[in-house]
Amino acid sequence: MERRFFLRGAVLAGSAAAFGGTLWRTAAAAAPAQPGAGPYGALGAADANGVQLPKGFTSRVIARTGGKVTGTDYTWHPAPDGGACYATDDGGWIYVSNSEVTPGGAGAVRFGADGGITGAHRVLDGTRNNCAGGSTPWHTWLSCEEVDRGYVFETDPWGAKDAVRRDAMGRFKHEAAAADPERKVVYLTEDESDGCFYRFRPTSWGDLSAGTLEVLTMGEGTEGKVGWTEVPDPTGGDGRTRHQVDAAKHFDGGEGCYYANHTCWFTTKGDNRVWQLNCADDTIELAYDDDLVDAGDAPLTGVDNVTGSTSGDLFVAEDGGNMEICVITPDDVIAPFVRVTGHEESEITGPAFSPDGTRLYFSSQRGPTGADTDGVTYEITGPFRS
Numbered sequence: 001m002e003r004r005f006f007l008r009g010a011v012l013a014g015s016a017a018a019f020g021g022t023l024w025r026t027a028a029a030a031a032p033a034q035p036g037a038g039p040y041g042a043l044g045a046a047d048a049n050g051v052q053l054p055k056g057f058t059s060r061v062i063a064r065t066g067g068k069v070t071g072t073d074y075t076w077h078p079a080p081d082g083g084a085c086y087a088t089d090d091g092g093w094i095y096v097s098n099s100e101v102t103p104g105g106a107g108a109v110r111f112g113a114d115g116g117i118t119g120a121h122r123v124l125d126g127t128r129n130n131c132a133g134g135s136t137p138w139h140t141w142l143s144c145e146e147v148d149r150g151y152v153f154e155t156d157p158w159g160a161k162d163a164v165r166r167d168a169m170g171r172f173k174h175e176a177a178a179a180d181p182e183r184k185v186v187y188l189t190e191d192e193s194d195g196c197f198y199r200f201r202p203t204s205w206g207d208l209s210a211g212t213l214e215v216l217t218m219g220e221g222t223e224g225k226v227g228w229t230e231v232p233d234p235t236g237g238d239g240r241t242r243h244q245v246d247a248a249k250h251f252d253g254g255e256g257c258y259y260a261n262h263t264c265w266f267t268t269k270g271d272n273r274v275w276q277l278n279c280a281d282d283t284i285e286l287a288y289d290d291d292l293v294d295a296g297d298a299p300l301t302g303v304d305n306v307t308g309s310t311s312g313d314l315f316v317a318e319d320g321g322n323m324e325i326c327v328i329t330p331d332d333v334i335a336p337f338v339r340v341t342g343h344e345e346s347e348i349t350g351p352a353f354s355p356d357g358t359r360l361y362f363s364s365q366r367g368p369t370g371a372d373t374d375g376v377t378y379e380i381t382g383p384f385r386s
Contacts, residue, residue: 053382
């Protein structure tokens with residue numbers, strides 16, 4: 001089985017990563033990622049923001065919970081969580097961030113072409129525990145409720161249109177979403193100890209108002225062929241969606257989800273794994289498992305949100321652990337990329353790259369005090385690989 005598929009020179013367009021070109025990379029490692037020297041070198045001492053980074057990278061705080069976003073009258077929300085970036089017509093971009101409280105919702109910061117903050121606004125209100133989510137190729141943000149029988153809300157990152165609840169995408173403890181434009185489906189994770197992995201097949205691509213919810217099926221083990229079976233009752237009225245299909249594969253706490261190049265990666269926090277679904281041939285395998293680290297301490301624990309860069313690197317955030325984002329390279333090497341110090345009771349959330357791939361955004365959800373009211377959102381700038 002080919003281990004991993006990457007496309008170098010990705011072009012980030014609008015809200016989702018739109019990958020073009022024909023140069024594919026295949027890594028031939030025979031096991032999940034192992035610790036090694038990262039592509040950016042060792043972490044340096046903590047900077048003035050308490051952030052440790054490799055040489056050449058710098059951090060900036062762009063928002064703090066309860067405070068005004070710099071240069072605006074907008075108050076940043078509590079417990080910032082999943083996020084994504086969207087290109088704007090003026091050469092700038094928008095970073096959208098969920099709020100994992102009740103009432104939750106989502107807010108956004110707008111940047112100009114030079115990276116300066118030009119505004120901030122609300123995109124979703126009145127919802128519950130908005131944890132992660134995902135962007136769509138038609139430039140909307142899917143905000144997911146991490147509550148029992150929760151919903152997915154489709155929102156406008158610009159804040160000009162009202163959010164719409166997408167009932168057809170199922171009622172369960174939603175975590176993250178990732179759109180697959182080749183197969184015209186949206187993958188969905190479920191944050192339960194016996195949760196499932198789903199895909200939603202819209203009746204019409206680009207319109208999430210109607211469609212079919214399917215659950216991944218397979219036998220025992222961590223690799224091999226998978227199938228898909230329709231969930232009989234996506235509303236959960238006749239039993240929780242994860243219990244309706246006997247052959248459904250159960251995962252220990254589904255978290256982040258990211259799609260690129262016919263591959264969907266998703267994380268499970270209960271067993272500290274990163275899974276790789278090869279969408280073109282419907283097979284699955286492990287990209288990382290902390291129990292399979294050959295020697296020494298596992299660099300990545302508490303796996304959570306995940307995103308990718310134009311180089312094909314995966315960036316996986318920790319819920320706990322050392323408060324790090326670790327990078328997994330196309331050569332299956334894993335190493336810390338950033339560490340936030342002094343935030344022991346928090347978690348890293350919402351990693352997302354600016355459209356040009358030169359800036360990485362993320363939050364410490366509960367900041368230095370461990371309270372939802374103390375979240376901090378950061379920007380990292382530096383020589384990211386392309």
